[in-house]
Structures are given as C-alpha cells and as structure tokens.
Amino acid sequence: MNEFENLKGFYDRYPSEWVAWRELVDTVEETAREFGFRELDAPSVEPTDLFRVKSGEDIVEETYSFVDKGGREVTLIPEQTPTRARLVQQRKDLGTPIKWFDTSKRWRYEAVQKGRDREFFQTDFDIFGVESVEADAEIIACAGTIFEKLDVADSVEFKLNDRQLLDALLRGLGVGESKDVMRVIDKKEKISRKEFLGKLEAEGVDRETAEEIDELTAISGEMESALVELSNKAPESEAADEAIGRMHDLYNALSAYGVESMCRFDLSIVRGMDYYTGLVFEAFATESDLRALFGGGRYDDLIGQFGSRDVPAIGFAFGYSPTMQLLKELGEWPDETISTDAYVLTISDSVHEIGLKYAMDLRRGGLKVETNLTDRSVGEQFGYADRINAKYTIVVGERDLNEGVVTVQNMASGDEKQIPKDQVVEHVLNLL
C-alpha cells in the first residue's frame, strides 16, 4: 500500500533529533524564567478577525484560515501578539509589568523554502504596561543571555535603533511624513546608494536632504562612539536630543547587564512593520550569511487597537530555525543522542521480577532507566544498553544473587563491580 507522508513545510522530529531541540527550547525557557517572565498557554486557533486588526485582509491568504463547522472564520495562529493583546484587554485587573513568555507552534501558509516552514516553534517574550528604558534594556539583556547560555554570544550582535530618534532626526531635516521615508530606509541595506537616493526623492525629499539622510543612516557601530558621532552630526532638535539621551540611558543599562558588547547602534534599522513606536532591534549572526535571527521592538500603540485601554509593550519572538542553523554552523548544536542513566539486564526469566524491582527503585530515585521487555540474550541486551547510551548496566543473574551480589557495569569504561544486592540502588544513585 502507499505509505503516508507529512505535509510539506511540516516536520517529524524523531527522539534523537528532538533531544537537541529540547535542549535549545529549555535554554530559552530557563532564561525567560530567570528574568521573571511567566509562562502562559493560549489557543492555537483564533477568530480570523483577531488577526485582521493588526495585519489587514492579507492575513487570510498568508495563513491557514478556514470556515469551521459552525460557520466561524478561524485561523491557525501565525503569531501570538494579537492573542496576547486580547488577553491583556480582557483582564483589566492584571498588575504591571505583565511579563509573559510561552513556546508554541505557529503556522503560515508560505511558499515552502529553506527557513520558511509552514509549522514552526516560537517563544514570545513581552513586557506589557511599562514604557521605560528599563523594560527595553531588560528585553535586550534577556535575549542576549540566551546566546550567552548557548555559548555563541561572541557570534551574535544586536543592532539597535529607536524609531522616535529616527523620526526626530528626519523631522530635524525637514521631512514631514517620516513613515514613508522610514520604509525606504528599511530597504537601504538591499539597494544601491543611487537607488536609495532615488527612492527618497520619489517620497518628496530633496536631493540635499536625501544625501544627509544617507549620511546619517550610515551611522552604526559600538553604541557609545556611534552616539557621540550622532550627536555631532544630528540636526538641532530637542526631540532628537531627548531620544539620544534615552539611547544613552539604554546603553548604561545594557552595560550594567553586561550585554553591551553584543549591542551596536544602527540608525538604518527600522523593521518592516509600521506598528513599532520606539526601540527596534534585530539579532544577527556576525560570521554567517544567515538573515536576521529574529527581531523585536516597542509597540506602544498596538494593544489599544484590540480593546478599550492603551497598554505600552515591548517584545520579541525567538525563532528556532535560524538559531538552529547558526548553532550548527558554529558546532554548538547539541548532540542528537538519546541518553539513559541505567539499563537493568536480566540474565534469565527467573530473575526478571527482581530486575523490575531494581528498575523501579532506580526510577523512584529520579533516574532514566530501561529494562528487558523481551526474551533477549545477554549479548543482545548489552547491545541495546549500548544503543540507548546507558551509562550503567545493572546485570541481575541468579548465580550472583545467590552470592548476595549484583554486577554494575560502567558502559563507557567497561569496568564492572559487584555490589551487595541490597545496596545496588544506593550505589548507582551515588554514581550519577
């Protein structure tokens, strides 16, 4: 018969592969917890209208959206921000800061290609209800700590900008409608200088100002010196001075957290989405041609569109696929190997139940234990113990038991030791 396949863009992750994923997810979630983010759980399916608020009608084409049996238009969530907006709006009693994380699956109906999965994991981090630089700094510090824990902090950098700062600078140069100009700046990295200037002129910016914008948005680098350069080159503007001051405060906080060396100021970072209102940042791999690992920013005006109260917000969504690629490139992807603390080997049927008792007592001690479920020979059992990477094999045999002992074999060294039969569990627990 025909065998079945999974859908394109969806993944089967067998246990050995999943071991490595699990380690990565655990690192991300452990960091979230240490920073005081609280885990929540929310639906994977929402009314399509919820996504229209932020993304308009296009969202229907880009997602798994369908009409359910009750006639409701529903969508497999492509992101969790609209859901979180709903959750923040429906519980006015929540004290601030509201700091949330969770890891869950998201779905997008995309052309299947490398790095564009139709089903993917994300861990969303958000701080709601606080407008301060301190919240901005905490978000960056948290993201930076993830890479520290993954031992790749030296190979990752955060490019930071502030939309309010950019807006103030543009206004200082006489640009009225800064959003259209920002969209051009967002594309700057991908186009030639000539094209860049042309596109600015197409937005009604005169040639001279376009050149000034080109020069200003070239400012990037180590934060402290970039901010000095910016102060020197910036047009006179109170708003700009204020925004530069805020960026200085951010730098000081990032230094206190010890993550300032991962951060660069880059005035050309805008991020595509219109809803960002302040800090924007993207994580890049410095020694790789990977696209941005992920990005985030402040979106103080978005939550208010989902209900009756305005709530400032800053966050990012940690995406797993690009980080997985980076870790593989750097040789830091965890081993795709299952692990087992102990295998209980039984030499004959007559000792099978004694073997089960040992297995159970070791498990009660918190160990990961397997034992013989079939009528395998001693050799086959050792082969299985090796295959599941058992650290120790507990060999239970009738002759040994009659002499009051059980043999414990270290599977790496091959060393074996006879242990009094009533001290086996304690002995193995102490070894591990």
Added chain:
Amino acid sequence: MNEFENLKGFYDRYPSEWVAWRELVDTVEETAREFGFRELDAPSVEPTDLFRVKSGEDIVEETYSFVDKGGREVTLIPEQTPTRARLVQQRKDLGTPIKWFDTSKRWRYEAVQKGRDREFFQTDFDIFGVESVEADAEIIACAGTIFEKLDVADSVEFKLNDRQLLDALLRGLGVGESKDVMRVIDKKEKISRKEFLGKLEAEGVDRETAEEIDELTAISGEMESALVELSNKAPESEAADEAIGRMHDLYNALSAYGVESMCRFDLSIVRGMDYYTGLVFEAFATESDLRALFGGGRYDDLIGQFGSRDVPAIGFAFGYSPTMQLLKELGEWPDETISTDAYVLTISDSVHEIGLKYAMDLRRGGLKVETNLTDRSVGEQFGYADRINAKYTIVVGERDLNEGVVTVQNMASGDEKQIPKDQVVEHVLNLL
C-alpha cells in the same frame, strides 16, 4: 470597540493558572523520561486521509478538517496514533522497543460541554515493536507512577482486561462472532441486566449463554482472587487457560513494580474501539463520579494498516482535564501562584544600575529574579515584590552602599539582614 473573545472550547490560561498545569505536565513527562520513553515532535496538521485509515469517513465531521490553499484535505490532529503509525512505518531502521512520548495539543470539533474541549493537551505513551506482557506491565506501571507522584495513587484504580481472554471465554461458551458481543459487554455498565441479556440475544446468543456471559463478566476485583474465581468459572478452553496464565504473569510483573494494589481485574472492560487486540485498561477515580480518567491498551494490528510492516503496539494517552478535576476534588491541585526567588529593590535612580548588576548575577546563578522597571516608590516596590511572591527582597540603597552593605529581607518572616555588598549574591544563592 468590541473586544475579542476566544473560540468556545478553547482556553486562555494565564500564568497563575498555568503554573499548576505546568507542574502536572512536568510530573507526567518526568515519569515518562524515567521509564525510558523518548520525546518526539510531530506535526499538528496532517493529511485527512491519514485519519481515515483508523477512523473512517466520520473523522471529517468530528475534527477541524478543511481544504488548504493548495487544495489538500488536511486535519488538525485529534489524536497522535495515526501520526505515530506513519513515523514507525517511514523509518524501518528504528530498533525496538520504540518507546515514545510527547505532550501536545489535539483538536476535536465537539459539542462544547464539561470535559469536552475543542482544544486539549494529551501526553501519548506508546511502546512499539514488543508483544510481551513485560511491555504491558511497564505501560501500567508508568501510568501508576504518575498517580503516585501526584499523591493520589490511593484514589485511582486501573481496571484491566484482556480482549484475547474475553474472546477465548466467549468462544468457550460457543459464541462465534465475539466482536459484536464485546460491543454489548462494553455497554453493560450503563444498562440494566434485562437490557443486557436482551442485547446479547439480539446478537444471536441463546438465553442460557447470555446468563453465563452476564455471570462471567461480573467477575472483577483484586487481581489474584479474581483470576482464581475466573479459573473456576471459565468454560474449558486452552486459549482461555493461556490468556489467564498471561494475566497471571502480568499480575506478577505489576507486583514487582509495586503497582498491583492500584490494579483490578474487570472482565467487563472492553473499550469501545475495535482495534484493541489484547490488554485493555481504564483508569478510574475511586471516590469520584468522574468518568474514566483515560484508557489504553494493546493494538497489534493497527500500525500495519499504515504501511508495509506489522508492528505490535501498546499505549495510552494521558488526558489532562479529568485528572485536573480529580486533583481539585482531592485538594491535590497545585497552587495557582506564581513564584519568584528574589526582587531587587532600588531606593533611588542613582543605584539603579547597581541593582541591575545584582539582578543579573543572581539570574546567572539560576534564580528567578525581577527588578524595578519603573519609577516606583520603595513602598510600591515592596508591594510588587509581595505580589509576585518574592522569597527575598534585596534592598539596594545609596546610604547602605556607602557603608558597604545591602539589606536582604526575607519576605515571609520580615527578617532583614545587612550583607557586605560583595557577598550579596553568594548569600542569597545559599539561602535558596
């Protein structure tokens, strides 16, 4: 504006509620790992045809099934068994036993009512590739250990039966097509004796045999004595004797695991689904009118329907909602309270960055730490520390720092202690 709501049958779980869920999920997964089950990850959406194999065309009506933008009929997985069958078939190289678990969401389009959610979590446990009683016993022992860890083992019992045993007994009584009769037995608990006998007669069983079936299927209770009773009452049959012997072996293994006191033999347990081929079991709450917590069994013929090789299998799906209800009834549901190890309080802006350093160093020590993100007063900060249940508040103030100390306050007792400022992190790490 109108605020948004989640879909009916879907749940928002805010952090305080989720704390308790997380504890339950962690207990289930920890048990799985200790028993040597390996975690995997698989798609949440599969081709609808995959579910038709096991469940026929009805599955379309009972699930979130729709046609995607590429014209594919797809389904949000209502269970993971068909996916696992696919995974087992597509990797012929996997050595046995294949022991898998994972916790993920499932979806069913059901009439919304208590205990019937449209989106729900399940942890599936399966052992593939092993036909032995040992695998049966390990599955039950694993399920039993979950309830031991939840401190409710005394209030849960597993009703066990073996379809092959029941089949042998029915054949011994002259019943030819035992599957139809088993379907009647499956309903026995819910109908009167008269109805039961009538339904058996409607299946072509004569009155006398129907009464014998009624008597036999009344056998239930502590396994050892029930098996003695069964041996006495069973019609002469080699197949029945063999099946009774197998149940004895299972009892011995369950005793070795120490979970036999949770197990009862019950010849009326059949489980609805036709695909079970051997052991069947259901977990019940003994002091509650909750329906079965979950059930499982052996299904040796199912995997072969998904591909070219036959693979014996036994498993169960741990369902969370009924267990949650049980734990609540028994007062064993974990506290719905967020927890925090330390809050770093800063008395003035001037010490803010020193506070950030302490917070970061405590986090590097693995603690869950929050600090001040706004311009809150000392009183407001203590209020916040209390609200997030911080165990300790580290009070950083300029005057203290000038004297070389920081104050650490135990939030439960109110005791405070001045600690040399360079020993604060070590001190707090030692306290926790």
